[in-house]
Amino acid sequence: MADVAKAAGVSPMTVSRAFKRDSSVSDATRAAILQAAETLGYVFDSTASNLRSQRSDFVAVTVPSINNANFAETVRGLSEGLRARDLQILLGYTDYDMEEEERLIEQFLRRRPEAIVVTGGRHTDRARRMLENAAIPVVETWDLPEDPIGHVVGFSNADAVRGMVDHFVRRGLTRLAFIGGDAQRDTRGTDRRRGFIRAMQDHGLEAHRLIDAGAPPISMAEGAMAMGLLLARFPDTQAVICVSDLSAFGALTECQRRAVPVPERIEIAGFGDYDVGAVCVPALSTINPFPRQIGSRTAELILSLLDAPQPPRVIEITPELILRGSSA
Amino acid sequence: MADVAKAAGVSPMTVSRAFKRDSSVSDATRAAILQAAETLGYVFDSTASNLRSQRSDFVAVTVPSINNANFAETVRGLSEGLRARDLQILLGYTDYDMEEEERLIEQFLRRRPEAIVVTGGRHTDRARRMLENAAIPVVETWDLPEDPIGHVVGFSNADAVRGMVDHFVRRGLTRLAFIGGDAQRDTRGTDRRRGFIRAMQDHGLEAHRLIDAGAPPISMAEGAMAMGLLLARFPDTQAVICVSDLSAFGALTECQRRAVPVPERIEIAGFGDYDVGAVCVPALSTINPFPRQIGSRTAELILSLLDAPQPPRVIEITPELILRGSSA
């Protein structure tokens, strides 16, 4: 920077200002400085800037998986919203593992982010403590935790599934099943299953048709296998709700392979409103939790929090029931 | 850190060492220091560490889209490989836009990454210049550029599609079509189309059955629309190769909606070996470019480059032809 200053005939401080957006430098001076920087091949060093100004311009974000269209949409909403303020996202994935999440959170906090966004409301004790002491805005997403750490942008996974159960029961179907994954890892999946069971019980119906499809995330192939099991174990099932559209699509294909007509013989519903569910034949009934909106609302929240601290807020997103051909 | 040092009765320098992996501190001292840090709620400040040590422990990575299973797999391979050395990924997506890529690269270089990984071999002039002058390892992926900037881990998109064309022609099919996107944005898609056209010409066949499905990335729904157009414009088409499995799946569903039997009336192939293609009925023939391996090989390369600079290397991945029910 000193070299650029010399070349442009100004002080380093002026060079520093020229590289900021709205700081007061005359247009002519700024142009000369940027010209000199270009010629010298100077690249601004954020590291030093961050240390001195005590601002990293990072927002740390953890998601369970990077290879998931729902979370990818949330990250997209976030990063588009944060770009306006030139905030960069520090993205990490936990692989649906709370220990890994803890590791990531520790790494991220060392980078002094302006805010941190995590997926879900369940964390290791240590992770929770680190977030509580971080002295930056903390946002939990994709869930409505009972005891939030800070802010929340999410929805109730249990209630969303309840809406789907209600829909089936209203139409007179009573023998409903749920395909999901291992209860330990995916807390949102577990919440959805719990929502299924409670809703069934509230309708006075039995909720024993539960197929465990393995460790989350449940893939399309695992959904297909689970449907095979379901048809074998509970052949009288009238409708099945799957933990995601991916497993629901797998289940649908298994029916196609076995020539089990959907929705005539069995109805299928998913979760997440993934592309595949809108395009497949028949199209999948599903629940849209508005993942993109979760991201954009979180971004808005963070921006307003950086301007002025505010008491913890809970922004609830209302998922939408989408009925398509797979459920008549 | 000074506070922790005081609490532990040592100098700040010793605290600094205690937080590093293999630096020489007695076990007892380290334990006392970490204990003191925990009690005081001290969180190590990477920002200062980075500035002084001139190491950021970042690897910058740009991908066209975060919402794409193929690129997500590459990022996964990368981040797993880099975790061994505690390198964090600074991930950005370009939205298939070279201008956006340039913007990202500029932002990223200011953070002083240890290396930078970009997708594809086409960049704006300025982006290319920045990368050339960056004085860090540069890796271009998912392509085999004619004039690489630095290192390369990728494959020829054109040749991969040629293999699929050869397969169809060998089986006696001659009226082949290609469904792809707008030529400007997605250079890998364009390369695949070019590969299709050249291969057809080399076989002495006409390559006029080209359906433009819009701006990349081509969605499943766009694939479906494109199949509608294809059936209308070139009803005698025997087989269609799609720029990705997503569009291929969309095309397949359109055939199902129109009761056009696949593969009997028309055969379909995709690209990328996405999950959906393995599960759908019939399953999609496709090309597996080993996206995870692109990431892990890139990570290996970067690790070896950080140990000792080496002349530019081109690591070629050989895509695999996968034949399934959609192509008889």
Add this chain to the structure above:
DNA sequence: CTGAAAGCGCTAACAG
């Protein structure tokens, strides 16, 4: 194995 001194490259704070 531990400590003291100096400084990484930028910008806050103040002055003009």
Add this chain to the structure above:
DNA sequence: CTGTTAGCGCTTTCAG
């Protein structure tokens, strides 16, 4: 609109 001074919180370097 521009400049001067001091220092962000670590770690390099050298010494013991």
